């Protein structure tokens with residue numbers, strides 16, 4: 133059954149959600165940065181003739197900076213996407229249907245959707261302690 137979280141549990145949920153979004157953003161940052169640095173660095177350094185007649189080819193330094201900037205932007209977007217998604221999740225406590233972006237709206241079962249962050253699933257109502 134779905135039960136309402138206590139204020140302490142909501143705080144724990146918020147902290148967990150933030151930490152999860154942070155590590156997701158960090159992973160995206162690392163992957164995108166590494167990919168961009170390798171692609172830019174390798175692409176630029178293997179095609180020096182495209183850098184212009186006699187012009188100095190762009191090196192790994194620029195690839196590194198560009199890659200890190202791209203990675204940081206992508207990581208921040210991923211973090212926002214993740215945390216907004218977590219906050220948008222809803223559940224109908226009456227039937228357990230899960231959805232997104234419909235807090236307060238009626239469910240087909242006659243119940244109403246509430247924020248998933250305010251609810252938690254409890255297998256055995258008798259043992260309320262985790």
Ligand SMILES: [Zn+2]
Nearest residue numbers: 224227239241
């Ligand atoms: Zn329902």
